[in-house]
Amino acid sequence: MERAVTEQSLHDAANAKPAAERPVFEISRLTKTYHRNAFTALSNVNLTLEKGEFASVIGSSGCGKSTLLKIMAGLMPPTSGRVVLDGRPVMGPREDIGMMFQQATLLPWKTALENIILPIEIREGKAAARKYRTQAQALLDLVGLSRAADVYPSELSGGMAQRVSICRMLISDPSVLLLDEPFSALDELTRDFMNMELQRICMERHATAFLVTHSIPEAVILSDKIYVMQSNPGHVAEVVDIDLPRPRKLDMINTNKFGSIVAHIRGLLEQEGQI
Numbered sequence: 001m002e003r004a005v006t007e008q009s010l011h012d013a014a015n016a017k018p019a020a021e022r023p024v025f026e027i028s029r030l031t032k033t034y035h036r037n038a039f040t041a042l043s044n045v046n047l048t049l050e051k052g053e054f055a056s057v058i059g060s061s062g063c064g065k066s067t068l069l070k071i072m073a074g075l076m077p078p079t080s081g082r083v084v085l086d087g088r089p090v091m092g093p094r095e096d097i098g099m100m101f102q103q104a105t106l107l108p109w110k111t112a113l114e115n116i117i118l119p120i121e122i123r124e125g126k127a128a129a130r131k132y133r134t135q136a137q138a139l140l141d142l143v144g145l146s147r148a149a150d151v152y153p154s155e156l157s158g159g160m161a162q163r164v165s166i167c168r169m170l171i172s173d174p175s176v177l178l179l180d181e182p183f184s185a186l187d188e189l190t191r192d193f194m195n196m197e198l199q200r201i202c203m204e205r206h207a208t209a210f211l212v213t214h215s216i217p218e219a220v221i222l223s224d225k226i227y228v229m230q231s232n233p234g235h236v237a238e239v240v241d242i243d244l245p246r247p248r249k250l251d252m253i254n255t256n257k258f259g260s261i262v263a264h265i266r267g268l269l270e271q272e273g274q275i
């Protein structure tokens with residue numbers, strides 16, 4: 001793996017503000033150039049996530065969303081810039097970073113509860129994981145799957161499987177949730193419902209979350225702020241604050257205010273003929 005998070009970022013982090021004052025996640029002057037084709041995927045990206053904030057990134061295919069998310073997750077180093085979570089530079093995957101993908105990726109031979117405690121089992125062994133069974137059941141209660149502990153993935157619907165993967169992400173009590181289009185494989189009604197569930201769970205846990213999505217309404221209904229990206233090279237064109245009251249309800253989508261926010265974001269994306 002390339003190593004580009006530098007001593008400068010360690011130095012910067014060491015001089016960071018006290019925990020209570022600083023953002024949970026902080027990215028500054030981030031660039032990424034893929035060496036293989038010398039392609040600059042990200043240029044001068046700045047981003048902050050405050051505790052309890054829900055942010056999204058939206059932009060056309062190829063504008064660098066996945067690249068950004070991989071760097072935030074510690075799966076890929078930036079070429080330059082500062083990437084700091086809870087005052088520590090992100091140098092690789094960390095247990096305080098929770099991730100969720102489009103597919104639930106549950107192990108079919110393990111029950112829902114066993115899948116939830118799997119990250120602990122991998123990190124600390126079976127005995128340690130067993131101690132998390134009560135917590136895993138509490139998370140199943142939280143996502144409305146109280147009776148699914150002993151159910152195998154093949155018996156779960158797509159929405160239920162994604163609820164289990166939410167529990168698996170939360171079992172390590174991560175500082176930040178990185179969500180890579182988590183409900184885009186679900187039908188529209190289930191997706192709407194799951195988004196409202198996600199909002200409820202994030203509000204209950206005061207979670208800090210960052211969502212990659214292709215859907216403008218999804219980004220607006222869920223987010224406190226939206227990073228609108230444009231490409232060539234990938235950069236943040238505008239950060240749009242969403243000052244709709246919480247909890248958000250699906251029928252807000254029909255209001256004039258919601259419509260004008262969507263139109264504004266669509267306009268930004270259309271500037272480069274993207275949508």
Ligand SMILES: Nc1ncnc2c1ncn2[C@@H]1O[C@H](COP(=O)(O)OP(=O)(O)OP(=O)(O)O)[C@@H](O)[C@H]1O
Pocket residue numbers: 034036037039041059060061062063064065066067068234
């Ligand atoms: N490993 C790589 N090597 C070289 N170029 C890459 C690599 N990965 C991505 N790219 C390029 O970087 C740009 C950004 O890709 P990225 O996958 O981050 O975009 P994206 O916004 O997530 O796209 P999508 O919405 O289609 O998932 C694209 O032009 C892509 O071709």
